Amino acid sequence: MSRIDALLGAMTLTEKLGQLTMTAAGSAVTGPFIAGDSTDAIRAGSIGNLLNLMGAEPVRELQRIAVEESRLGIPLLIALDVIHGYRTLFPVPLAETALFDPEVWERTAREAAREASAEGIAMTFAPMLDVARDPRWGRGVEGFGEDPWVGGCLARAKVRGYQGSDLSAADALAAVAKHYGAYGAVTAGREYAAVDVSERALREVHLPPFEAAVTAGVSSVMPAFTDLAGIPMTAHAGLLREWLRGRLGFDGVIVSDYNAIGELIAHGVASDRAQAAALALRAGVDIDMMADAYRYGLPEALQRGLVSAALIDEAVRRVLRLKERLGLFEDPYRRGTSPESSTAMAERRRFARAVGARAIVMLKNAGDALPLADSLRRLLVVGPLADAAAEMRGPWHAAASADGCVSVLAGLRAALPQMRIEHALGVDIDVEDTSAIATALRRCRQSDAVVLCLGEASLMSGEAASRASLDLPGRQRTLTESICKHARSCGKPVIAVLFSGRPLAVPWLIEQADAVLAAWFLGAEAGHAIADVITGKVSPSGRTPVSWPRAVGQVPIFFGQRPSGRPADPANRYSSRYLDVANDPLFAFGHGLSYGRFKLSSLRVTPESLGADETLAIQVDVLNEGRRAAQETVFLFTHRPLASVTRPLLELKGFAKIELRPGESATVTLQLPATELRYLGPDLQPVLEAGAVEILVGPCADRAQLLQKTVQVRASGASRLPPPS
Ligand code: NOJ
DSSP states (O other), X not given: OOHHHHHHHHOOHHHHHHHTEEEEXXXXXXXXXXXXXXXXXXHTXXXXXXXXXXXXXXXXXXXXXXXXXXSSOOOOEXXXXXXXXXXXXXXXXXHHHTTOOHHHHHHHHHHHHHHHHTTTOOEEOOOBOOOOOOTTSGGGXXXXXXXXXXXXXXXXXXXXXXXXXXXXXXXOOEEEEEEETTGGGOGGGOTTOOBOOOHHHIIIIISHHHHHHHHTTOSXXXXXXXXXXXXXXXXXXXXXXXXXXXXXXXXXXXXXXXXTTTTHHHHTSOSSHHHHHHHHHHHTOOBEESOOHHHHXXXXXXXXXXXXXXXXXXXXXXXXXXXXHTTTTTOTTSTTSSOOOHHHHHHHHHHHHHHHHHHOEEEEEGGGOOSOOTTOOEEEEESTTTTXXXXXXXXXXXXXXXXXXOOHHHHHHHHOTTSEEEEEOOSOSSOOOOTXXXXXXXXXXXXXXXXEEEEOOGGGSSTTOOOSOOSOOTTHHHHHHHHHHHHHHTTOOXXXXXXXXXXXXXXXXXXXXXXXXXXXXXXXXXXXXXXXXXXXXXXXXXXXXXXXXXSGGGOSOOTTOOXXXXXXOTTOTXXXXXXXXXXXXXXXXTXXXXXXXXXXXXXXXXXXXXXXXXXXXXXXXXEEOSSSOEXXXXXXXXXXXXXXXXXXXXXXXXXEEEEEOTTOEEEXXXXXXGGGGOEEOTTSOEEOOOEEEEEEEESSXXXXXXXXXXXXXXXXXXXXXXXXX
């Protein structure tokens, strides 16, 4: 008999429900490391999984209680939001997406897994795979931005990175793909609000990143808090049991979001805890995070005939199977026994600095204001985010301490010891008091250049951080205008470093500052990374993974929009456009300048006519015409001008990066298999239709900057492909 069968045979109902329960503990960092009666409950076998427990000691102690003092000795599954690092923070996910480098995406996850597992964590609630096209929604910071194809690449890299090749390894974490699905489409960008998207949008946009994660072997999935067209995801049997498990073949654990089962009552689909628990279990949710609905509701649901004992066993089996795969039965302490070497930690910080510098997106650089000229002697570093180490962490920071982060001021002082660097606050992030602007201006008069550090506070994005405005909070605009007015009058460069967890609609800032760096939240080494770019030690290479709107009224904004029957035409009132603002974003997806200057030419695509089993080879020459070595990112888009359903104006199908010295040129090659040209036909079945396909290659999603060739797909209705198994 297998270990799991034997355990199931021996377990009481209480012990079974314990395995389906996940409860929050405190941490060594935040205080008492276990809440309420949890220690006794672990002993009694009625809590089998924990979240929010940090520190090797407390983790080990609670694991010891479970293993040595509970009747069956089943080890705990200990989980945490390890989103972009555990103690050493890397850039927030949206920022690291800007690297367009799956190797880096994988390695940051690997490093985070090493660090967290060294303190006994076995599961992370990451990656977040929600497509985010509405920057009012603050959670976009935790994901990859607007494009589902990017989401698929990131999903694969993250699952590999967290889980490694062997989930039972001491440094592997079980990954959780969240929040299934379409959470990013909340009404009006408002956190936790209702979602109602079409079946096509769901299948084409929101689900593909999750499909990629499942194919990559993700161990767990978390349904979103939200409903989808009237059915809360936590109770969505159609999408959990039928689509995820049945259609995609996912056999891992489904873990609810925090109290989401209890919230089925507030959604108005369950009248009490027993019914809520039954709905979730029947939909396929295995672990109840924080609602205690399974522990206290399922016994009654069983009595009322709302669920069967077999259904409970099925969920318990999946949880035990995950614990087994994680190697917890063999050695419950394999994670958390060997502290990391100081060399490994120092190396990780170096890596965080390099990734941080590469995540910066240079939005503007007029008159080559950057890198800062060597001739400058006095620099003013000003603004509410200039000396704000703790803010650099972003909204999720696991066990990272505030003083472990480098501020912009500290980074610049370390990088430019010969320069006199003054600091001024100017204004706070979101208060109305402008009295400190005068001091800032006085210091500005005495300086040769200004680094203006503006933005949102780190908690203005992330969970429960929707904003109706995409402008800078507080009086930062007043500060900027005063500084820029003075600087302009005497020709001093103003470099704006903009911190945010979303693209901000700040055309006024882009216009007034000489250079603007989108610095998101870059983590532990933020200040050093920013200094590396400002001083020219590193040429910026980040490319924005989200379209930057001109005005909040443009959202949702994304490059993959479908064509209108009346495309925008300034000469035609009755065309699809705004009266008061252009349709296009201020910065297109993929935009980002470097210290090089690149020219793309000679797009070649072979063959010109493509069969269903063939692959296109796409080549383009890239020349660095600038005076400095730099990295260019080349994006590959397609468009179907004629199909049985309207197709997006651009669809991303690939990207590549290339590093070139001044004057150097090289050829970039991308492959595009015909299967990538499939889409869902009118009946939502995947088809590869015959006809023309535009191949568009260039630096960003602005059509005017793309080189284009057209190829023909030689296929017909007969080439309808079976749906993915
Ligand atoms: C709620 C969030 O939505 C989810 O992403 C997170 O993993 C859980 N809380 C646990 O912290």
